[in-house]
Amino acid sequence: MIDKEHKVGHKTERIYFNRKLRTTLLLWFLMLSIIPMTVISIISYQNAHQSLYNAAEKALKSAVKMKTEYIHSYFSRMLTDLTLQSETQSNVNFLKRLIKSYNDSDKTLSHFVKSSEWNEIVDKKCKDIENYRRKYDYYDIFLLDLHGNILFTVTGEDDLGTNLFDGKYSDTLFSDACKRSLETESIVFSDYEFYSPSDNLVSGFIAAPISNEKREKMGIIAFQFPIHQIDKIMQSDISLGKTAETYLVGPDLKMRSNSILTDEKTVLRNIVQTDQVLLWDGEQIGKTVQDSMEEKVFIYDGPHGKRVLGIHRHIRIESIPFAVIAEIEEAEAFDSAFRLRKYVFLALGATVIIVIFIAIAISVRIVRPIHKLTSGAKLIVEGQLGHEIEVKSRNEIGKLADSFNHMVINLKQAMEKNQTHNWIDSGRASLNDIMRGVQNLEILGNGIISYLAKYLKAHVGAIYMIDQDNRIKMMGNYAYARPNNLVKEFLPGEGLVGQSVRDKRHILITNCSDDCVSIHSSLGDALPKNMLIFPVQIDSEVKGVVELGSLSEFSKLDMFFLEQVGESIAIALDSVATNNRTDSMLKRTQELVEELRMREEELRNYNEEPEERVV
Secondary structure (H helix, E strand, O other), rough: HHHHHHHHHHHHHHHHHHHHOOOOOOOHHHHHHHHHHHHHHHHHHHHHHHHHHHHHHHHHHHHHEEEEHHHHHHHHHHEEEEEEEOOOOOHHHHHHHHHHHHHOOOOOOOHHHHHHHHHHHHHHHHHHHHHHHHHHOOOOOOOEEEEEEEEEOOOOOOOOOEEEOOOOOOOOHHHHHHHHHHHOOOOOOEEEEEEHHHHHHHEEEEEEEEEEOOOOOOEEEEEEEEEEHHHHHHHOOOOOOOEEEEEEEOOOOEEEEOOOOOOOOOOOOOOOOHHHHHHHHHHHHHHOOOOOOOOOEEEEEEEOEEEEEEEEEEEEOOEEEEEEEEEEEHHOOOHHHHHHHHHHHHHHHHHHHHHHHHHHHHHHHHHHHHHHHHHHHHHHHHHOOOOOOOOOOHHHHHHHHHHHHHHHHHHHHHHHHHHHHHHHHHHHHHHHHHOOOOOHHHHHHHHHHHHHHHHOOOOOEEEEEEEOOEEEEEEEOOOOOOOOHHHHHOOOOOOHHHHHHHHHHOOEEEEOOOOOOOEOOOOEEEOOOOEEEEHHHHHEEEEEEEEEEOOOOHHHHHHHHHHHHHHHHHHHHHHHHHHHHHHHHHHHHHHHHHHHHHHHHHHHHHHHHEEEHHH
């Protein structure tokens, strides 16, 4: 259960580790690739946008300036024509004759313009004026007296023979322009209007006073001109684009030209309230605008509901202010920039996808070895030093894995060495505890051989000691099957034990023959497969022999341990033997002393007996 929970926790930690590191690597890859590209793209887009803005601004300013100049030129020509016609003597005489004939007649105005007298006067002059009208593309030419009576028109529409000041057309801009012309004694422009006598044709009028030879006002001459000339000027190509247009806006914010972007008529019908027009209108209210004053180009919602880039330019025709507006749709003006932005987004998207795939692939190659290293480190912490990390990468991670494996090997060797030292030190300390204070050779020998057999995992053993007569005698045994039948004494060179004493080196026998001593238990006997005869020495003098038998092989560590404790065993055996000999000699000396004392006592008693006998 605990192992299962450990595996589950380890798996969860692995998933968390992978996700966290992969996410970090992915974010770094994206940042390092996307951020520079995004910055460069933004800068490129801004530069392209600014360049297109500057180009559009320059083109719009040029267009609005050109249109303004055309309009000025168009009206200047008409004003010049009207001035010349008002001062032409033939026209003065013509009006004078019409006024005189009308005043002398008893007819109403409407009947007068149909009379023979009127026809007689007009026939002589009408042809010249008609030719002039056609030549300069005027719709009509009017002659009025001081009271507003229309005495002559070239087209002869319904307004001929009516009073412009008091009649049914008195509420027209034409009427107002004629009144102001007489009052100011100057040329006056009426602005454009739907003029009903001309079938509601959108027309503009300019009126100028006519004076006689005495500089006395005698009437008015006026030109009627349609809107198509303004349309022609406004709709002429400005080389900006398909959605570009220029149009004229009057003081009432209604268009004074038809839009080129729609088939509907927009003159005097559409009120334009864009930010550009409202800015110009605000300038009119504040009276801060001047002729040819120009505003900066900016983006706003156009008259057709789309975002446009536009500019206005103020123009004044006589006393009436107008705004020349030039616009182009934002989408067309910045089409290249928008396409660049689109491509940038596509490139960024493609880059993100590519970077994600590359980052995942690279992160997998990085994360897996790192995870293996992490898992290996955890196994080391848990004490499992046999784990080797297999990393196929030949980069720094592969080198790190190799270094890690070398570290593990060195650590394992160091730990094994420490364990060996600890094992040897522990065994030596325990053996010293067993040998400490024991004065009986048999007890000492049995204790030593029993401990060595158990500690070295041997199955049978014996320990021998060399006595004063240089005979090798058994001092103890472990797990011998029939110790009473064993050879318990050897001479140097006799048998393996004696040979080991003579050579002063250990003898290791593997695959022992059947005549070796057997390992006995209640379940049966077994023969040891390996025998180790090890002499214990003090300063190259052999003091005893340890003999061990085992079903398994003796290792180098086993023999190294015997080398480490051999001298201690030899010292212990020699010390006990020496002590025993000393005790024996002391006991013998005491016995001799007691025997001598007794003889001296007997001798003294004997010497005293003759004296008694003599007495």
